Amino acid sequence: MGGSGRAERSCLGCRQVRPQSELTRYVVSPDGIALLIDYRHRLPGRGGYTCPTMGCLSHAVKRNQFQRALRAGNLQVDLAQLVIEFRNQVLQRIENLIGMARKSNQLVSGSNQFLAEVGRGRVPGLVLLAKDVSVGIGDKIRQRITASASGTPICQLFTKEHLGTLLGRDERSVVGIWQGKLSEALVLELQRYEDFAGEI
Template sequence: MPRHDGGEKPQRSCLACRETRDRDRLIRFVLSPQGEVVPDLDAKLPGRGAYTCIDAACLAAAVKQRQFGRAFKREVAVPTPDEMTAQVAKLLLERVMGYIALANKAGKIVAGGSMVGDALKSKNKPGLVLVARDVSEAIGEKIAAQAAGNNVPCRWVLTKDDFGALLGKAPRSAIGIKSSGFVVQLLKTIERYRNFLGEVQ
């Protein structure tokens, strides 16, 4: 692998499609002491790493083609393609939920469709709006239009019950994240999750 100077990011190749990308645009996998293939979303676990695109199709193909054994040059224990993609999707979704919970703990969340709407009309607009996937189309589109009209990013993720559980409240149709470092982290994490599901090209 060539060295990268001048601030260039290190690159790696996807086990399945062989496309080379910046390392932080891939998912890293390592071997556990028991020889099990383990996702390393933070890319911090010790040992040799193997990579796939942030794409369930690439991960499933890597498993089917037995690419992890070739990459680690030994026999490895790896779940089925469906199990592996479900495991990574769950971990990515947990990251999204974790950042929302942290933002709530820090007092950076406005919850509820009407509250988010009011916040979008105020001087201190939220930096990000999240709309529940299972909200009614009329309500969801209204909130999304309000966000767009105020140049605030809007993403559809989780459910009304998920929002409520994370905030310790009744179900909520939408939440607003006040401008803070949580906005950047959530946008990045949601993008990775949606990319993995094939929702973002």
């Protein structure tokens, strides 16, 4: 326990001590054979932790740290499968956060609406551009963000159709998440996804 009262754990990869909330948790499956990612820290049982990075997970697997920390000698750890599962869980978290931003009116979608709001002085904490956005619209959005000198991150992860589906609308080329806790949480999750997938 750190001085701030927050629970702390050691990463099985780099051994750095960090707040538990900043680490990825893993548990053993009920049959004692498979390693499960407990991304939301909700599953029962003894847990092991790593930093949410490919490097730390890889080190922990190669050094058999999960078997030792979780006291599971028969544990079979497949690094490639863990990476896929981690990526899927982070992606689900990203989609959930976008849904929360929509329900709480913390976003704007559509290039015209986005540019109009930014023109009125609103500052987004994150901009999501569709992977298949047109060159013209993409350049216009990037130029506006650059001109505002806000340092707002721009990420391309979903297609126009997927963005629209997440918002319950037709295709969307751009989604702006306004500054706040939701945009900060999304930026963090997108950074984690990028480390494991390298797609953003």
